[in-house]
Amino acid sequence: MTGGLTYTREFDFPPDDTNWVHELLEEVWIGFPAASPRDLMSFETALIELASNVISHSQLNGAVACTITISVSKDQIEATVTDTGEIATVRLAEYVMPDNLSESGRGIPLIKALSHEFTHRVEHNLNEWYIARRFNMANSEPAQFDSLALELDEEKRQEAVDSLHILDTPPEERFDRITRLAKQMFGVETAVISLIDRDRQWFKSKAGTELIEGARRDAFCNTTIRQSEVLEVPDALEDPRFANNPLVIGDPNIRFYAGFPIQAPGGERIGSLCVFDPKPRTLTEADKNIMQDLALWVQNELTISQEFDRAAEVQRGLLPKQHVYLENFDVAGACAPARSVGGDFYDWYPVAEGEAFTLADVMGKGMAAAIIAATVRAVLRSGSRSDDIARTMSTASILLQADLEESGSFVTLFHARLNRDTGLVRFVDAGHGLSRVIRKTAGSERLTSKNLPLGLDIDSKWTEQTFTMLPGDTLVSVSDGMLDLFESSTLAFAEIERLVRIGSSAQVIVDDLVGRVGGASADDVTVLVVRRTH
Structure with missing residues (x-):
């Protein structure tokens, strides 16, 4: 631990007993006299209880070898205890303080009550326990000092995670778009949407890593969910909370981390949107605001509400009532509402x-x-009189900002104007990135997004882009619900290109795409197709 002291001892139970632990702690206190008596007493009690738990296993299963490593810094004291006792899955969240008449079962709940962090995992066929108590807290006691309250809070939090029915589900484009955007915006190596499960963190979406889960005790995000604002770690090697973390001293060598907690509908903090990188850096206030906005975007996706009949009526009312008649062009579109409109x-x-x-x-x-x-x-329709689509987007951003902030919502969109004579298309993409031009000759072109979604940054400078449609070319734009029907966005656009090339008209292409929906999509599927015929 950077700027601190480390002590390590090995014991064998039996013949050793907890007196050896007392003697080790006496040495620690001599070397670090600044800690408060309450912190020392609380940590010592927790560690003795943990050692007693190891001894109880030795009495049942024979001799147990144990190694205790204690690290102390100006911010906290922590201990890692490894033992050769019986290997078992220990679900700490299931341990609650027994009633007053019980003669056993108080050890683990008491450790949890006296520690800010307490985890267990199996590593190299050894039990590995970890406890930590932080010093100099505004509130000197852990938030979980009342064991019963802690158990109720964690139980409620875990119920909120389980109720989403999202753990171990396949990747979804609606989340992958957010992590790709976060990775690009913050210029980092990795961005993930992390959910904290009982003993692990699981990645619903990831950009820049192949990992899908990790141990909860090592997760930076396990610290993020303990607060209501951005957790920023400019340099993990200089932060005593993380300096010895396996993710810092080993792969992926995290130095910079930032995360914002994600809440369930009931307010329980269930995970975070986070970014990390092997190079130290800091966030600006604007960065923190954007990270919060992106986390709220994730939160909105996770807390989809039930379907409203009136919402379906409103949605249907938004769609064009008349077909386009545009000489030399063929146009069609469709919107297939999902279970939740x-x-x-x-x-x-x-x-x-x-x-x-x-x-x-x-x-x-x-x-x-x-x-x-x-x-x-x-x-957008009110801005149709202006030829400047970047200016139209800027006006839309200003007019919609208050409503979007109040609702905690965002809008991704593709907005374009087509010149019927030249085939020139001028467009702005606001965080959408799901439009392609399928060329008649060969290949396709992705129309990239160069702007944030509406509602993320009112001061965004809108970038107009252009391309020209030649005879036989087809423009296709879809919502992310279409991509959810495929295993990956690559497969989705490969199938879209195939249907475009065999489709005899824009309407046939739209029908073929929307026909894939059935009951498979949890999100609306919207398709717009424009083909130049001559």
Whole structure:
């Protein structure tokens, strides 16, 4: 531990007993006299209880070898205890303080009550226990000092995780888009959406790593869920909480970490959106605000509300009522609502040079998302008189900011204007990134996103991009619900390109794509297809 002291002793139970632990701690206290008597007493009691637990296993299963390593810094004292006792799965969350008449079962609940952190795992066929108590806290006692309250809180938190029914589910594009965006925005090596399970952290989405889970005791995110704001670790090697963490001193060699807690509908902190990198760095206040916004985006996706009939009516009302008649172009679109109606919509309407097209996806479900979608549609249509689509987007951002902040929502969208004579398409992509141009000759082009979603940054400078549609070229834009029907976005766009090349018309292509939905999608599936025929 950086800037601290470390003590290690080996014991054998039997013949040794807890007196050896007392003697070791006396040596520790001599070398570090600044800690408060309450901290010392609490840690010593917790460690003695842990040693007693190891001894009790030795009495049942024969001799047990034990190694205790104690590390002390100006911020905390911690101990790692490894023993050769019986290997078993220890679910610490299941241990609660027994009633007053019970003669046993108090050891582990007492350790949890006296420690800020307490974990168990099996490593190299050894039991490995870890306890830590932090010094100089604004509240000198652990938040979990009342054991019963701790158990109830953790039980409630775990119930919230389980109720989402999301652990160990396949990747979903709606989450992968967020981690890709976070990785790009913060310029880091890795971004993940992490859920804290009983004894592990599990990654619902990841960008920059192949890992899918890790031990909870090593997880930075296990610390993130203990607070309500951004956890920033500029340099983990200089932070006594993490300096000896296996993820810091070994692969992936984390130096910088930042995470924001994700809450369940009941307010329980169930995980975090986090980014990390092998190079130290710091966040600006703007960075912290964006991280919070992205975490709320994840939160909205995790807490999809039940379907509203009125929301479905609003959503249907957003769709174009008339087919486009545009000489030399063939246009079609469709929106297939999922089990929980959201804020997807597509739109088209005439402008001076030809036609304007929009495909938008409001993050969230139910009536609130549908209302925001209606507002986005109205604002964009009102800007149709302006030839400057970047200016139209800027105006939309300003007008929608208050509503989006109040609802905690965001809008990703693709908005374009097509010149009927030249085939020139001018567009702005606001965090959507799900549009392609399928060329008649060969290959396809991804239309990249160069802007954040509406609602993340009111001061964003909107970037207009262009491409030209030649005869036989097809523009396809889809919502992320379409990608959820495939194992990966690569497979999704490969199938989209195949259907475009064999489709005889824009409507046939749309029907083929939407026909894949059935009951498989948990999110709305929206498709917009524009083909230049001559």
